[in-house]
Amino acid sequence: MTATSRPTDNSNRSSGRVIARVIWTSIKILIIPVLCIAALIVGLAVGYVILGDKPMSDVFDSGTWKHMYDLVFAEGG
Template identity: 70%
Template sequence: MKAASRSNGKSKPSSGKVIARIVWVSIKILIIPVLCIAALIVGLAIGFSVLGDRPVSEVFELDTWKHMYDLVFAEGG
């Protein structure tokens, strides 16, 4: 008579669980950069409109940032 095979308690996880785990880890990794970018955009919009008394739409214009760059890095005396 043969002895019954024992399971060591380690079975392979289903493919659905593996995919869910990969998605969850990806979300955990990406949440901080996404929140940082969102905070940057909100901060720019609030600072530009409240402190600068300018329309919020100007924050997203390229000409605004070219002008800022020219102001910061202008050569002068």
């Protein structure tokens, strides 16, 4: 049994395959940051609502997170 060699000439690739490959590569590169951001949002919501017994609407309020920042980085005496 002998295997036939495939031609390595890339000049006859269809543009559809190239575009699909670029799109697939972009998806693979972007999936990790998107999943990390989604995990951050879910973690904030779970921690704030379940552990903190606060309403879900406060999770996305910027005043809440400013208050938490002030508590963490306040100069104590």
